């Protein structure tokens with residue numbers, strides 16, 4: 192594996208290999224000294240153009256626990272604010288010879304573009320509404336840890352599917368691991384044609400009781416217009432996961448951050464059925480396993496900044512990319 196751009200890059204065997212490696216790293220996280228020398232002398236660059244709490248902190252911790260050097264770059268406060276493009280930023284920071292670049296941007300396809308601009312291994316940490324493959328991997332890890340096997344489990348992904356990169360990656364990953372996936376939400380927040388990914392679609396929660404796992408999504412108000420949901424109160428009345436809708440035998444997941452009182456009621460967030468904190472914990476060991484998979488045994492980046500042929504940027508890509 193040279194990059195992790197999409198969960199589609201991983202077949203079931205590759206997902207199982209990463210999950211098994213993550214389980215081995217979980218043992219390291221339980222030690223008093225939570226560090227192994229596996230990636231000593233390697234460098235991981237966290238390049239974040241969007242806000243993040245969980246992904247950024249867990250990639251930093253993952254790299255440090257593997258003894259890699261870490262550089263954290265946030266677009267806010269950088270020369271991006273003076274107009275520097277994504278491409279020039281990547282080429283500039285590539286002068287420091289990162290072995291891996293962990294990239295989050297609001298632009299679908301940005302991670303794939305960056306993989307053509309430098310010699311580092313690229314990890315997609317969220318590209319717009321497109322994909323969030325390491326979230327899918329940590330969710331598979333969490334479910335496997337709780338259920339033993341995901342094979343045959345019924346997983347309902349509920350809420351703002353239209354704006355969710357997590358939904359897309361998780362539909363693919365859960366199905367690859369043998370689960371049956373249903374997406375549910377208001378028609379305005381379910382993308383047309385989503386069933387081509389193999390999932391079922393529901394516009395009500397009437398059959399939610401059939402789920403083994405309820406995976407609620409954040410209402411991404413920053414990405415939606417007024418026409419998609421008339422009011423959050425109306426959304427909550429019909430789709431909020433609360434004690435009335437969640438049965439005691441069901442597991443509750445959410446990628447975070449949660450809009451408490453909107454897609455989830457406070458009582459279910461704090462209930463024993465919620466594995467939201469376990470998901471965050473899994474993030475570190477799963478990201479250790481991803482960095483290990485990409486970098487252990489791989490030679491350092493060979494191409495200097497700008498050495499590679501620049502890729503063609505699609506005409507409709509945001510100008511700031513190139």
Ligand code: CP
Nearest residue numbers: 243244245246446447
């Ligand atoms: N789930 C997730 O990606 O959270 P952050 O935005 O806090 O990284």
